[in-house]
Amino acid sequence: MNSTIQNIYFRSDQAKAYTLLSPALILVIFAMAAPMIVMIFTSFNTQISMIEIDRTFTTGRYEDFFSKPIFSMLLFRSVKISFFVTLLTLVTTYPLAYYIAFYVKKNKMLWIVLMTLPFWTSYLLRVFSWRVILGNKGVINSALMGTGMIDEPLGFLLYNQAAVIITLSHAWAAFAILPLYVSLDKIDKSLLEASYDLGNTKFETFWRVTFPLSLPGVIGAILIIFIPTVGDYVTPQLVGGTDGRMLSNMIQSLFGRANNFPLGAASAVLMLTTVCLIAALVTYITKKVSMRMS
Amino acid sequence: MYNKNNTLFIYCVFYFAFLYIPVLLLPIFSFNDSFHMVFPLKGFTFDWYIQMWNKSRLHQALFNSIKVGIIASVVSTFIALFAAKAFTRYKVKFHGLSYGAILLPFIIPEIIIAVALIVIWTSMGLKLGLIPVTISHILFCTPFCMLILISRMEGFDKSLEEASMDLGENSFWTFWRVTFPLLLPGIIASLLLAFVISFDEFILAFFLSSSDQTLPIYMWSQLRFPKKFPHILALGAIIIIVTSLIVMTAYWLRNLGQGKKKDFSIGI
Numbered sequence: 001m002n003s004t005i006q007n008i009y010f011r012s013d014q015a016k017a018y019t020l021l022s023p024a025l026i027l028v029i030f031a032m033a034a035p036m037i038v039m040i041f042t043s044f045n046t047q048i049s050m051i052e053i054d055r056t057f058t059t060g061r062y063e064d065f066f067s068k069p070i071f072s073m074l075l076f077r078s079v080k081i082s083f084f085v086t087l088l089t090l091v092t093t094y095p096l097a098y099y100i101a102f103y104v105k106k107n108k109m110l111w112i113v114l115m116t117l118p119f120w121t122s123y124l125l126r127v128f129s130w131r132v133i134l135g136n137k138g139v140i141n142s143a144l145m146g147t148g149m150i151d152e153p154l155g156f157l158l159y160n161q162a163a164v165i166i167t168l169s170h171a172w173a174a175f176a177i178l179p180l181y182v183s184l185d186k187i188d189k190s191l192l193e194a195s196y197d198l199g200n201t202k203f204e205t206f207w208r209v210t211f212p213l214s215l216p217g218v219i220g221a222i223l224i225i226f227i228p229t230v231g232d233y234v235t236p237q238l239v240g241g242t243d244g245r246m247l248s249n250m251i252q253s254l255f256g257r258a259n260n261f262p263l264g265a266a267s268a269v270l271m272l273t274t275v276c277l278i279a280a281l282v283t284y285i286t287k288k289v290s291m292r293m294s
Numbered sequence: 295m296y297n298k299n300n301t302l303f304i305y306c307v308f309y310f311a312f313l314y315i316p317v318l319l320l321p322i323f324s325f326n327d328s329f330h331m332v333f334p335l336k337g338f339t340f341d342w343y344i345q346m347w348n349k350s351r352l353h354q355a356l357f358n359s360i361k362v363g364i365i366a367s368v369v370s371t372f373i374a375l376f377a378a379k380a381f382t383r384y385k386v387k388f389h390g391l392s393y394g395a396i397l398l399p400f401i402i403p404e405i406i407i408a409v410a411l412i413v414i415w416t417s418m419g420l421k422l423g424l425i426p427v428t429i430s431h432i433l434f435c436t437p438f439c440m441l442i443l444i445s446r447m448e449g450f451d452k453s454l455e456e457a458s459m460d461l462g463e464n465s466f467w468t469f470w471r472v473t474f475p476l477l478l479p480g481i482i483a484s485l486l487l488a489f490v491i492s493f494d495e496f497i498l499a500f501f502l503s504s505s506d507q508t509l510p511i512y513m514w515s516q517l518r519f520p521k522k523f524p525h526i527l528a529l530g531a532i533i534i535i536v537t538s539l540i541v542m543t544a545y546w547l548r549n550l551g552q553g554k555k556k557d558f559s560i561g562i
Contacts, residue, residue, distance in 0.1 A: 013384045020380035023373040024396045024436060031433040032399055035410035042413045053417075096309055099302045113545050114310070118317045120487075120541045122494050124510050125530040128517065129316035132323075132331045139319065139331075173313060224401065231403020233497050238517075248405045255412060255501065268409040275403065 159241025183217025
């Protein structure tokens, strides 16, 4: 009896595969899926004292979220900031990935390593560094005042949305460079030669051949930057000021000083929903576009 | 056709400066004899490094971070090793679904995982601390480790394993004597990179650590006080140098014995 079961097991690749996968799947189920379900349930509860939560079902927290304009405003701003971060990062790193893929002949690996190395050094310190660069007594202002170009420090550099966008774009650069480089490097060079032979200019070749073929990398970069940055906490907290506050900062205070777990959970659920919808939309649109382009 | 492009090259040099200047500022100011990070530099000093040596809370935080980092990297590498083996050796049914589910923690905003874990942990009446932090780090590191190991596994010759089986080794000994040694550089790279990720991770630890500070939380708590700040710079400088060395070792190991494999999708 036992040996037949063993036989079936050893013959079935699916059983083997899923035995190997089980630790990872158990981890995801217990450390992510289950907590998320509890988070969704909690978002329908009410905080009644510092430590007590009333577990009766209510949609009150979602009503709170939408009746206080600050919440929707922060959610919208988070999405807006992430959108600009993604755009800025893509536009600034594309030429770089392009250069490494097409012009660098030797030591490509070294280039990639150098471009991604800063990403591994402490995120917190990198963000903090931007505060030092942009601040009133910061590097830019002290340099400009030292050379006599300005008398008063430029106050508009720090504590606004632009500072958040620049800092995040710096922090997430590696996540754009890698997928862009991988997709550009895969492009068959003979396709480009064919395009030139057919009389296309450099620009036409780029627009009609290179760019469409690099779209998988572009989509990868969009998703991998846009989704996590919507929920960024450190950067708006350190360089955003009141103008640059994002929904995460509100969520954090709901779990801290404001002590309203259900409302915090509802905000997180709405953030997740928004992110999923936008990610689905991006994937759908790019699929349509790439179909039309080819 | 593609020989030179000076405009692009100059752009790359500028972008390179943009990437590195913020990182290099901290080590520079860590030797500056002033509480303020302002140019021009005041004078050279080792004071902040000496001050750092005498902070007992920093030592505790460092110890906590190392503890969490080691456990998280070992456990997630183990879990990832099995998963990577399943994805590279078998045609898994519902491949996309399981693959996506395992990668998900790496993509969705960390703050959402942090919120979900703090809610479930407190509703079970458990105390926050290093245990939920470690669990969340394992969850966050596993996708990374899996991607590293998958690319390593795809890189080596399957016929070596088949030969071992043909010669009469069972699957355990084949794994131990053939697969494992071939994978070892990838496994060490995965351990090192997962450790670095856990060591640097802020937001999950910020929500879940309570009073057991990890190093990033300790640094965060000191940022507000200008007088205490310089020793964080000294600490930061050391962290930057050590993590860079670890990461370069990991990169080197990942490509060891891979020959001229074109695809270096460094963890992404």
